[in-house]
Amino acid sequence: MRSCGLLGLLSKIELAQAGSQIEEPLADAVRGALSSAVHNAAPPVPEFSNTEARLAYLRWLAAMSDRLRSKKPDWAVRREFLETVWYESHRAGLEPALVLGLVQVESNFRKFAVSSVGARGYTQVMPFWTRVLGDGDPAKLFHMQTNLRFGCVILRHYLDREGGDLFMGLGRYNGSRGKAPYPGAVLSARKNWVLTP
Known part of the structure; x- marks a missing residue:
């Protein structure tokens, strides 16, 4: 029975084209802050300060x-995925269009994508991150909210390390810091997800 479940999962896993994030030493304070950001179990329920903000969100969701x-x-x-992207991107201080562009390039929106170097899920998170920030269980990277949360928190970390420079932060996320193809691909894909008036 268990082998059938594993075979079913393996048949859903598709290879993705991801780079290789490099495990870098983190200061204890940085590791603590990132770990806290990953473990805050707030649900992806949008909250709005006014009706106009809620209507803007609903227009974004429909588009x-x-x-x-x-x-x-x-x-x-689709709705659950988009609600989670919206929530996790805002939570990390990222633009939803950037996160959707990253997901498009990393996994082409495949939940069970696995790269040749072992990166997993929508945002192609390397398994070492679950050891560094989580409980060490890389299988959790196939859970939608967990994967999107890790991806957004890691991208925010890399952007902060690069002083907000999208080109360098995206390159670091992919393990190709300073090289143009990956950041160019994400920024190009981002255009598909910008809400135009």
Whole structure:
């Protein structure tokens, strides 16, 4: 019975084209802050300070849902994914279009994507991050919210290390710091997810 479950999971796993994030030593304070950001179990429930903000979110959700339909045909799955992207990107101080562009390049919106170097899930998180910031269980990187949270927290960390420089931060995220192809691909994909008035 267990081998059938494992075979079913393996059949869903698709290889992704990701670089190799490099495990770098982290200061205890940085590791603590990142770990805390990953473990805050707040649910992805949007909260709005006013009606206008809520309407802006609903317009974004409708527009992104239309654009994502070919990758995620089921409305409930698509809505949950977009709600989580919106929540986790805002939580990390990132633009949702940037996160969606990163997911498009990293996994092409495949939940069970695995790269040739072992990066996993939507945002292609390297398993060492679960040891550094979590409980060491890399299987959790196939859980949607966990993966998106790790990806957003790690990207925010790299952008902070690079003084907000998107080109360098994205390169560091991919393990190709200073090289143009990966940041260029994410920034190009980001254009697909910008909400135009």
